[in-house]
């Protein structure tokens with residue numbers, strides 16, 4: 001019976017791969033011609049095959065050939081040139097509002113402080129966030145609240161569902177300055193109602209900072225359309241920028257005049273190379289920069305942005321929905337009967353591009369899986385996260401990974 005079910009599910013994987021309009025993209029990534037099952041692209045995306053060539057060309061021709069001239073000729077503009085491409089391909093952001101800079105943690109710090117400065121109302125003394133937000137987001141606002149003498153208002157998030165518009169309405173009011181939330185929850189994969197929550201925060205006069213780490217490149221976004229204030233996100237997950245590639249910052253153009261970010265550095269100053277006395281911000285999104293941009297770290301993500309522009313975020317989201325649905329189907333067939341719990345929404349439209357499965361044995365199971373070239377990640381206390389990258393994950397790869405979880409659990 002089980003073999004029969006397994007054969008049907010494997011046939012289903014083959015059928016889904018054969019019908020996948022994005023299937024050809026998988027072969028553009030390094031390592032996809034092996035049997036390794038990579039289910040952690042939501043932590044660190046795979047590299048593209050073109051990346052070594054792009055980086056070598058940069059070293060030999062740009063860095064090695066142009067030397068310091070490279071800054072004037074191209075590199076000084078790269079943070080906003082790539083930012084604009086990201087805005088167009090992924091974020092739904094018109095040019096001039098997105099820049100690549102710093103780590104996500106530092107970008108979020110700068111944005112939250114800028115948002116508080118933009119609110120500029122002494123009666124607004126609260127930052128609202130949820131208990132299940134990513135650790136760096138929670139620690140940052142704990143620090144900022146201490147620096148600024150503010151209070152934190154915590155929304156109790158159900159880890160298997162997430163933060164709802166109603167919860168935000170209940171938690172916000174005339175004392176709210178800023179709301180900080182993740183669009184896709186790092187643990188459950190819950191996809192928050194970004195337009196609805198943004199509107200709810202605005203209706204009480206607050207501003208919103210969105211953490212888009214798990215949504216950039218996996219779900220469709222329309223930041224301009226939703227009138228989002230500020231947003232930040234990683235580029236090393238679904239954008240394949242590589243370990244530690246710099247983050248992006250989005251500042252809605254209505255907040256750009258007079259933007260007050262807290263780290264005043266020469267690269268964010270008007271006429272940086274005048275090296276003049278006193279800090280005067282550069283016009284536009286450039287004022288978000290602080291020090292020398294990490295050009296080297298920005299190179300790899302350009303390859304993926306080109307692919308996303310070609311494939312389109314609508315098709316990417318469609319494949320992501322099919323991947324998570326198939327993962328849930330395999331969970332229901334093999335893991336749920338073995339006592340595993342789904343710690344993610346059952347409704348496909350409420351999911352980002354990963355699911356989390358809970359079982360007390362999963363810490364040891366994950367360690368054993370990594371030994372077998374099956375690579376999900378483990379999130380304490382007992383969750384296996386199954387991350388699915390629409391451009392590089394195949395249904396057969398997902399099938400192999402879920403079958404290995406089942407088999408390892410039985411041992």
Ligand SMILES: Cc1ncc(COP(=O)(O)O)c(C=O)c1O
Pocket residue numbers: 103104105106134136137182186211213214234247
């Ligand atoms: C939601 C979220 N925010 C922030 C971060 C981390 O930011 P940083 O790039 O600064 O480590 C991550 C992942 O590491 C994340 O998933």
Ligand SMILES: Nc1c(O)cccc1C(=O)C[C@H](N)C(=O)O
Pocket residue numbers: 042043044186187213
């Ligand atoms: N940023 C990471 C790192 O430097 C090392 C290991 C993992 C990560 C991650 O990206 C974690 C990830 N954001 C998460 O959602 O858990």
